[in-house]
Amino acid sequence: MERPLEKRYPVNAKDYKIYEEVGDGVSATVYRALCIPLDEIVAIKVLDLEKCNNDLDGIRREVQTLSLIDHPNVLRAYCSFTSGHNLWVVMPYMAGGSCLHIMKSDYPDGFEEPVISTVLREVLKSLVYLHAHGHIHRDVKAGNILIDSDGAVKLADFGVSACMFDTGDRQRSRNTFVGTPCWMAPEVMQQLHGYDFKADIWSFGITALELAHGHAPFSKYPPMKVLLMTLQNAPPGLDYERDKRFSKSFKEMVATCLAKDPKKRPTSEKLLKHRFFKNARSYDYLARTILNGLSPLGERFRLLKTKEADLLVQNKALYEDREQLSQQEYIRGISAWNFDLEDLKSQAALIQDFDDIPNAEDQDGSRKQRDGHDVVGLSADKISPETACNSISATSKEEGLSDLHDLQSSLASFPIKPLQALKGCFDVVEDSEGATSPNRKDVTPLESEQFITNSSRAMDQDAGRYDGENSQRSISLHRKFWSGSLIPDNFSTKKVPGNGDRRDFPQPKFQSEHSYSGPLLYRQRRETNTISSEDALEGPVVQRGRFKMTSADLSPKGSTSCSFNPATGCLTHSTSLNKTTSLVLPSLQSILQQNTMQREEIIRLIKYLEQTSGKIGDSTEVSSNDLLQIPQPSAREKQLQSQVLQLQQSIGNLFEELQRQKSKNMMLEKLLNASTRNKE
Ligand SMILES: Nc1ncnc2c1ncn2[C@@H]1O[C@H](COP(=O)(O)OP(=O)(O)OP(=O)(O)O)[C@@H](O)[C@H]1O
Numbered sequence: 160m161e162r163p164l165e166k167r168y169p170v171n172a173k174d175y176k177i178y179e180e181v182g183d184g185v186s187a188t189v190y191r192a193l194c195i196p197l198d199e200i201v202a203i204k205v206l207d208l209e210k211c212n213n214d215l216d217g218i219r220r221e222v223q224t225l226s227l228i229d230h231p232n233v234l235r236a237y238c239s240f241t242s243g244h245n246l247w248v249v250m251p252y253m254a255g256g257s258c259l260h261i262m263k264s265d266y267p268d269g270f271e272e273p274v275i276s277t278v279l280r281e282v283l284k285s286l287v288y289l290h291a292h293g294h295i296h297r298d299v300k301a302g303n304i305l306i307d308s309d310g311a312v313k314l315a316d317f318g319v320s321a322c323m324f325d326t327g328d329r330q331r332s333r334n335t336f337v338g339t340p341c342w343m344a345p346e347v348m349q350q351l352h353g354y355d356f357k358a359d360i361w362s363f364g365i366t367a368l369e370l371a372h373g374h375a376p377f378s379k380y381p382p383m384k385v386l387l388m389t390l391q392n393a394p395p396g397l398d399y400e401r402d403k404r405f406s407k408s409f410k411e412m413v414a415t416c417l418a419k420d421p422k423k424r425p426t427s428e429k430l431l432k433h434r435f436f437k438n439a440r441s442y443d444y445l446a447r448t449i450l451n452g453l454s455p456l457g458e459r460f461r462l463l464k465t466k467e468a469d470l471l472v473q474n475k476a477l478y479e480d481r482e483q484l485s486q487q488e489y490i491r492g493i494s495a496w497n498f499d500l501e502d503l504k505s506q507a508a509l510i511q512d513f514d515d516i517p518n519a520e521d522q523d524g525s526r527k528q529r530d531g532h533d534v535v536g537l538s539a540d541k542i543s544p545e546t547a548c549n550s551i552s553a554t555s556k557e558e559g560l561s562d563l564h565d566l567q568s569s570l571a572s573f574p575i576k577p578l579q580a581l582k583g584c585f586d587v588v589e590d591s592e593g594a595t596s597p598n599r600k601d602v603t604p605l606e607s608e609q610f611i612t613n614s615s616r617a618m619d620q621d622a623g624r625y626d627g628e629n630s631q632r633s634i635s636l637h638r639k640f641w642s643g644s645l646i647p648d649n650f651s652t653k654k655v656p657g658n659g660d661r662r663d664f665p666q667p668k669f670q671s672e673h674s675y676s677g678p679l680l681y682r683q684r685r686e687t688n689t690i691s692s693e694d695a696l697e698g699p700v701v702q703r704g705r706f707k708m709t710s711a712d713l714s715p716k717g718s719t720s721c722s723f724n725p726a727t728g729c730l731t732h733s734t735s736l737n738k739t740t741s742l743v744l745p746s747l748q749s750i751l752q753q754n755t756m757q758r759e760e761i762i763r764l765i766k767y768l769e770q771t772s773g774k775i776g777d778s779t780e781v782s783s784n785d786l787l788q789i790p791q792p793s794a795r796e797k798q799l800q801s802q803v804l805q806l807q808q809s810i811g812n813l814f815e816e817l818q819r820q821k822s823k824n825m826m827l828e829k830l831l832n833a834s835t836r837n838k839e
Pocket residue numbers: 181182183184185186187189202204234250251252253254256257260302303305315316492582583584585639640
């Protein structure tokens with residue numbers, strides 16, 4: 160047991176002293192903090208509930224699920240509570256940060272095999288545990304693998320998002336699109352037959368590649384392209400030529416996880432017995448290798464942010480372009496999916512532009528692809544960046560559109576739902592008596608049933624308590640960390656032995672070039688697994704708490720659709736989408752997205768200017784206040800935003816219904832044909 164039973168973590172914001180920011184995600188910011196009564200360093204994830212438009216009851220139910228989870232390799236929450244419009248989740252502080260952070264700062268080309276094996280074995284143990292308890296993590300990736308100062312490995316952020324309960328129909332989430340595109344299993348994208356535990360095994364395989372190369376396959380591509388490539392290409396893998404430094408057993412292990420057919424993937428339990436994990440070492444080994452000499456997490460995070468802002472400034476001119484904006488969003492991991500057809504077309508047509516970045520890896524990859532490596536479904540020509548690099552040419556547009564066609568057919572039943580709405584809210588919610596409650600200490604984690612709807616803004620209220628010395632307190636920018644090695648991550652750290660977060664700052668060596676990393680363009684098709692398909696756990700999946708479990712019947716409960724009246728701003732349910740909605744919706748989405756993005760970019764630029772102009776201490780305070788005065792989106796904007804999300808949900812429902820009807824029709828047709836043949 161990780162947590163002594165008698166230890167009670169307070170459920171009141173005033174009992175915590177917030178230090179520096181150490182991470183951020185889609186809708187949350189993570190801080191190092193001191194739990195004052197226990198005199199213990201913790202991590203606090205602060206989630207903006209307003210931003211998530213959450214179903215609080217749904218979140219509360221999740222606490223019960225979470226309370227059942229207790230495994231040394233799963234990051235648990237000590238407690239959580241609401242404070243103002245924020246949800247605070249208190250958890251163990253993992254001083255090493257995520258594997259993604261470590262790679263970004265010190266290992267841009269990935270880890271050595273013994274490190275990978277050690278990290279992955281621990282992650283796999285957590286998956287064995289979660290799967291055995293009927294849970295699917297759904298977001299396994301290096302960014303969610305956290306390392307403690309002693310080398311302990313924990314899988315974090317399980318259960319993607321509370322936001323997915325927005326609709327209130329939790330069971331429907333089996334048919335939702337959850338995860339992060341590069342790590343997402345094909346069956347999760349396709350949504351034809353639901354998905355199960357094997358989706359995690361796919362993400363685990365992608366994570367293995369991420370740890371080996373410093374970035375996930377396809378990470379430089381925009382989401383649409385990632386979907387297309389995942390669905391239609393041969394699975395990515397370790398290449399015998401390019402990845403000579405890795406063992407055969409590693410390559411085999413990755414290939415077995417990345418079988419496109421989930422039934423051919425091993426269970427986590429079986430995978431744990433793979434010979435690749437025989438080379439895994441102890442925690443201590445990680446502490447001695449990858450953690451040795453790392454600068455404190457807060458400093459690494461700050462440097463990464465500075466670099467991020469630096470890149471923004473460098474490329475400012477480019478942001479004017481729509482495709483750059485879109486790419487920027489993707490880099491930041493914000494998956495504001497827009498499935499408007501026109502948008503899809505333009506996205507597909509613009510893909511070539513992203514591929515223009517010269518990359519030896521890509522060229523090599525394409526050459527090999529030409530040389531006859533197996534590419535499934537789509538011709539190598541069509542998808543190779545080499546071809547894609549023929550931008551500006553007439554063919555590039557055609558290819559873009561052809562990509563679109565491929566995508567449309569691949570995603571025949573793809574539910575239309577913005578990933579943004581599904582991600583970013585944290586997992587645990589626990590009721591709190593709030594900051595002012597005299598009885599707050601009596602409220603034990605998971606016991607209280609009452610949410611305080613304190614309208615005050617906790618973060619704002621608590622600003623005064625932020626540690627002036629340590630905190631680079633920022634308002635929640637709600638950005639997700641960059642994925643893969645899309646940023647030029649190469650700065651050395653000054654390796655100073657010592658403890659905790661008091662060591663010297665790392666010495667940045669900013670690269671001027673943008674180190675876009677190429678996808679694994681030539682892949683081994685290795686769907687022949689050493690592990691039998693008997694291991695497959697089949698069956699549809701039910702939402703159980705935040706997680707999904709196999710179950711018998713989960714068919715959606717009939718389609719609901721709604722229309723949007725632009726005059727009244729009201730949503731009314733109807734049997735079909737009216738034309739006005741389809742005309743208005745894309746524009747609304749676009750305006751809202753752009754507003755949000757612009758606001759965030761401005762905030763980031765201000766922060767960057769603050770940092771580069773050497774403003775610290777008092778001046779930071781002043782500008783932070785200024786930042787806080789940036790007007791929040793108006794109530795009307797928020798209302799529209801939530802209506803847009805609802806509309807998208809409804810459209811998703813309609814598509815699912817359409818798909819079901821199509822399958823029914825096909826069945827009927829088959830029956831009809833059979834009976835006609837019989838008669839003949
Ligand atoms: N307990 C912790 N200790 C140290 N760092 C942490 C901790 N929890 C999270 N972080 C850091 O903060 C980052 C963001 O946290 P987290 O992944 O939970 O947010 P999120 O909004 O759920 O992210 P995502 O966008 O990946 O879903 C992590 O990638 C990690 O680097």
